[in-house]
Amino acid sequence: MIVAMPTCRGCKDEVDTLVSVTVGGKKVKLCEDCADRAREEGEIARESESVIQGMMGYKGRR
């Protein structure tokens, strides 16, 4: 009996657990690693301005 393993859309790996994440308004099923990365990248994209400002403020303080 063959059980179809879920395949991650990010790394094409067969994994036990897939996580549903929304990337660019689309629901994508990813493994936990790719889901974490997608989440981080989404946050970085959204908060890039504040991150750059924070870095500049940090540099200016030295």
Ligand SMILES: [Zn+2]
């Ligand atoms: Zn993956």
